[in-house]
Amino acid sequence: MLVLDRIGKTYPNGVHALGGVSLEVELGEIVAVIGGSGCGKSTLLRAIAGLDPASEGAVFLDGERIGAPHEKIGVIFQEPRLLPWLKVADNVGFGLGDRPKPERAERVAAALKRVGLADKAGMWPRELSGGQAQRVAIARALVPRPEVLLLDEPFSALDAFTRTDLQDHLLDLWADAKPTLMLVTHDVDEAIVLADRIMVMRLRPGRIFDEIAVDLPRPRDRQSAAFDFVKRRVLAALDRSLDRAAIGAEDEQKAEAGAAMWW
Amino acid sequence: MSVVAMTIAAQRSPAQERSAPSRRTRLIRPALGLIVPVTLALAWEIIVRLGWTSGRLAPPPSVIFWTFVDLARTGELQRDTLVTLSRVAAGFAIGAVVATIVGAVTGYSTTLRRLLDPSLQALRAVPSIAWVPLFILWLGIFEASKVTLIAVGVFFPVYLGLMGAIQSVDRKLVEVGRAFRLSDFAMVRRILLPAVLPAYVISLRSGLGLGWMFVVAAELMGASEGLGYLLIDGQQLGKPAEIVAAIVAFAIVGKATDWLIALAAAPFLRWEDVVRHD
Numbered sequence: 001m002l003v004l005d006r007i008g009k010t011y012p013n014g015v016h017a018l019g020g021v022s023l024e025v026e027l028g029e030i031v032a033v034i035g036g037s038g039c040g041k042s043t044l045l046r047a048i049a050g051l052d053p054a055s056e057g058a059v060f061l062d063g064e065r066i067g068a069p070h071e072k073i074g075v076i077f078q079e080p081r082l083l084p085w086l087k088v089a090d091n092v093g094f095g096l097g098d099r100p101k102p103e104r105a106e107r108v109a110a111a112l113k114r115v116g117l118a119d120k121a122g123m124w125p126r127e128l129s130g131g132q133a134q135r136v137a138i139a140r141a142l143v144p145r146p147e148v149l150l151l152d153e154p155f156s157a158l159d160a161f162t163r164t165d166l167q168d169h170l171l172d173l174w175a176d177a178k179p180t181l182m183l184v185t186h187d188v189d190e191a192i193v194l195a196d197r198i199m200v201m202r203l204r205p206g207r208i209f210d211e212i213a214v215d216l217p218r219p220r221d222r223q224s225a226a227f228d229f230v231k232r233r234v235l236a237a238l239d240r241s242l243d244r245a246a247i248g249a250e251d252e253q254k255a256e257a258g259a260a261m262w263w
Numbered sequence: 264m265s266v267v268a269m270t271i272a273a274q275r276s277p278a279q280e281r282s283a284p285s286r287r288t289r290l291i292r293p294a295l296g297l298i299v300p301v302t303l304a305l306a307w308e309i310i311v312r313l314g315w316t317s318g319r320l321a322p323p324p325s326v327i328f329w330t331f332v333d334l335a336r337t338g339e340l341q342r343d344t345l346v347t348l349s350r351v352a353a354g355f356a357i358g359a360v361v362a363t364i365v366g367a368v369t370g371y372s373t374t375l376r377r378l379l380d381p382s383l384q385a386l387r388a389v390p391s392i393a394w395v396p397l398f399i400l401w402l403g404i405f406e407a408s409k410v411t412l413i414a415v416g417v418f419f420p421v422y423l424g425l426m427g428a429i430q431s432v433d434r435k436l437v438e439v440g441r442a443f444r445l446s447d448f449a450m451v452r453r454i455l456l457p458a459v460l461p462a463y464v465i466s467l468r469s470g471l472g473l474g475w476m477f478v479v480a481a482e483l484m485g486a487s488e489g490l491g492y493l494l495i496d497g498q499q500l501g502k503p504a505e506i507v508a509a510i511v512a513f514a515i516v517g518k519a520t521d522w523l524i525a526l527a528a529a530p531f532l533r534w535e536d537v538v539r540h541d
Contacts, residue, residue: 051441068444075442081435085457085534095443097453126536144443 001026001062002048002148002180008056008205009043017043019205020057027147028178032195034185034234036242040206041184045152048182049075061148074146074179078153080133082125088112088136089121095144111139114173131162135169142173149174151183155190164222167193171218188234192227193220198234202241210237322504330504331511339493344512347478347489350406351520354413355474359467361414362421369422370429370459380426387419392480399484409481416477417470424466428459461535464528468521475517490516 002025009018018040025031033041046052048059050068059066061073069075074095082091093108112118115135125133134154141149154170155163167190174181185191191198195214202209212233216226304324311318318326334340365383369376395412402408432455440454482491490509497505 049442051438069442071444077435077438079435081439083436083439083454083457084536085460085531094439094453097443097445097449124534124536126534 002182003060004044004048004057005060006057007044007047007054007059009040009047009052010055016205018047018054019207021206021208022057023199023208025148025180025182027180029197030174030181030183030195032183032185032191032198033201034188034191034198034238035201035206035209036203036238037186039201039203039241041201042152043206044201045075045150045182045184048148049073049150051075071144072147074141074144074149076134076137076141076149076151076154078156080125080130080137082128082133082136082140084125086125087121088117088123088125088128091125091136092139092143094140107143111143112136114176115139115169130158131166134158134166138166138170138173142177142179145177146179148180148182151181153185154183156185156187163187163190164193168219170194188231188238189222192216192230192234193222200234200237200241209241212237320503322507326504327507327511330502331508334493334505334508340508340512343488343490343493343509344516347482347491347513348516348520350409350481350489351413351471351474351478353406354410354478355417355471357410358414358417358474359421359470362418362470363425363463366422366425367429370426371455376426383419383422387423391415391477395480395484404485409478409486412481413474413477416473419470420473421463421466421470424469425459425463428462428466429455431462432458457531460528461532464524464532468524471521471524472517475513475520479513 002023004021004023004025006020006022007018008016008020010016021040021044023031033044035041043052047054048066050059050066050070050073053067061070064070066073082088083094086094089105089108089112092111093104096104096107099107109118109121112121115138117132117135117139120128120132120136125136128136134157138154151170155166158166170181171194181194183191183194192214198212198214199208200210200212201207212230214230216224216230220227307318307321308323308325310316311323322330331340365379369379369383391412394415395408398408398411402411436454436458437450440450445453478489479491479494482489483495486492486495490512493509493512494506497503497509
């Protein structure tokens with residue numbers, strides 16, 4: 001189980017990005033964090049990943065405190081971030097450096113096949129399309145079999161068709177080992193298609209504003225009335241979260257101070 | 264053929280020609296660059312042959328060619344080339360190794376950069392030839408001072424190139440390494456080293472270029488052998504063909520060593536996403 005205990009983050013320049021986020025995520029659960037730009041959702045994800053440790057509170061995974069990148073936690077970034085000097089297969093196997101070669105080759109081949117890119121194993125990253133590159137990045141993150149997979153707006157740089165395609169594909173891959181997925185996004189449809197729970201964040205300092213359970217059977221029909229109903233709830237919550245009147249005067253002041261850095 | 268089809272065909276043909284040049288254009292294009300020098304050389308040869316000028320100070324191509332052959336036949340050309348080449352090799356090796364070490368530590372550590380870089384930048388502002396008198400006083404007129412001068416010339420481009428390359432490694436790729444919990448050593452080997460390699464190779468090549476420049480300076484100032492000595496010898500004995508032959512030898516060896524570095528690095532740089540000109 002992934003436990004966030006009052007996670008807060010204040011940057012050295014005084015910007016209060018995250019103000020006490022608490023959350024419990026069960027193994028195998030998919031949680032989407034959604035919110036306007038600068039609500040601290042990426043900061044939250046980076047704190048969980050151990051890339052940018054929280055300044056207050058703590059992250060626990062199965063009771064173990066996380067302060068640095070952990071082998072049970074995989075990360076997928078907004079961009080594929082493939083290493084341009086490694087062939088596709090070597091990129092996928094990047095996190096398996098300590099494993100014997102035959103095992104590595106076997107797991108890489110299986111992962112590439114699973115994301116439908118077995119024929120691209122010997123290519124350079126530059127020869128891939130954006131969607132293919134992101135699929136390689138997903139394979140790279142999944143190959144070490146993480147217990148928790150963190151995704152920071154993973155499909156936001158892709159076109160609409162590729163995006164829906166990859167969302168379905170991600171669910172398909174998730175079903176293999178059912179890791180915990182925590183996804184940061186600003187795309188409401190994406191959150192509803194993927195998540196069991198949607199956490200709506202309020203900005204400055206980032207806090208969980210509302211929690212919406214998505215009780216729809218998978219695969220979810222983006223055109224269905226039930227989908228639309230959830231979507232309206234999420235949008236309404238987002239609307240309320242962005243309502244500046246709800247933010248205290250003190251927060252507003254800080255927001256002004258941090259604005260240049262923040263946006 | 265319909266109008267539409269004809270329009271498409273008309274639009275497509277120039278583009279196709281551009282993307283796949285015919286064999287003839289592929290042969291002609293490099294040859295284009297030869298037209299001017301070959302014409303000039305031929306013209307000069309003809310002018311001298313016709314007796315319009317003696318060609319004593321600017322010998323025609325045939326004279327240069329035979330001087331070159333004569334120098335090679337006596338073994339003088341090979342000996343001088345070898346001497347110069349070994350000076351450049353020693354200076355380049357020393358300069359490049361020191362620059363690589365200093366560039367790596369200053370690129371990696373902010374503290375060391377603050378400590379060392381200002382002094383090195385100040386030294387860089389000194390025209391390197393200005394060191395010659397001092398080097399001769401310190402190290403004598405023989406090999407040591409020459410090699411040192413070449414090493415100084417090689418040092419700066421390599422140092423600057425490597426330090427800059429390390430500093431500009433993509434933070435996002437370093438973060439990938441962190442997310443996969445690479446140790447410091449693994450981070451250097453698996454992320455930093457491959458990331459800086461293209462810029463490092465370029466800095467080595469420009470360092471080598473300066474090395475060739477400085478070997479001439481060193482040999483002009485006093486040497487009893489080497490291609491630079493051949494230049495001076497040609498000047499003092501009034502043999503312009505010998506000077507030009509030495510220049511030609513410099514060009515050939517310089518280009519060959521540069522090509523060697525590029526060739527050695529090529530297998531490691533195949534991943535680069537660069538514009539390739541035909």
